Amino acid sequence: MREIIKVCFITFFYLPYIAIAQQSIHTDSASGAISWETHVDGVHFSLTQILPEQVQAFYVNRGFTLKQIEPYSSSCVYMTVLRNDNAPGTIHFISNNWSVSVDGQSHPLVSVNEWVQLLTTNSTKKSSLVAFRWAQFPPEQEYEPGGDWNQGMFSIGLDESAQFDIIAQWDIEGKKYEAKLQGVQCAK
Template sequence: MAQRGGLTPILFMLAWIALAAQAAHGGEVVHGEDPDTGAPLWHWRGEGTSLRVAARFPGQTRAFFLGRGFPEEAAKEYSRSCVFHITLENLSGEKLRYTLDQWRVRREGQSRPPVPEQDWQARWRTAGVPERARTAFDWSMFPAEEELGQGGWALGMVSMGLEPGQRFDLVARWRQGGERREAALEDLFCPKAR
């Protein structure tokens, strides 16, 4: 079996699972790399919730949208806006409800929500992006708000509105069983071209 960084793939996965299990007890963040793309990812698990935040390389995102009919300039603009793929899963028996505009991107003392999909859709209409491409964009985005039952999940892309190479903290907020909850993922970074 081939070695990778001193660990076999099986040992690497076992180490990752052990770290994730440890994080589940304290709601801590485990940082790793996507085994398929090499992109950085962060995984928070605790309080009946799993939050996976995976960076996307600009070229990866650009190619995705070019393949869905986006003009070159529009695909390039979005790909350079610090795009992440987010998966939020409800592991509890209580409903989980979130609204993305309550999440916070914190950088250099400033705090604001991720760039809303409707802002991008307005740009695409003005830029003349075809309707079928705008529909594909809509389907690939992390939903702006959602209520998840037990085992329910939401996933999709989110633009943090930052430049490649910039670092930031992401604070995800939701309500679960009537209580406010949040997960803070610190020192995330927007990947540069690879």
């Protein structure tokens, strides 16, 4: 009986602690932006808040109107980084396959191509769409160990102040790996 209690104790107290310990959160003193980051199996994964006004400013400066870019800027956008520091091989991922959940319920992601279609109207400049497409975190990519990485915008598709968990997934020669960030908050 004591053994069972001991196992339960370890399961309920220590294991969650280990999982959370892999995640760090910090706030940038200049901008107030909160970052969530983790390092799993040689791969760094982080999300940094971007305020909706900051997303608007970025894309208005690239030729979008406020009205055109509003659906995207209000969709909970993060500066996302994935870097292969020293994983045991080439990592491959499809970011639209990453899993987002809110209160344990799966939340579907809108793909970069879907965003481009949504933002394409008769009045959208082609140069604006080119900038939009290439400022996004890559929909699919491969990174070699030693520091291949990308930094790009990634929309979660939630309202401001929403809180969610995200699991980034990649594979190395077919073997699956994942990194989880918990309790991530959309910027207000």
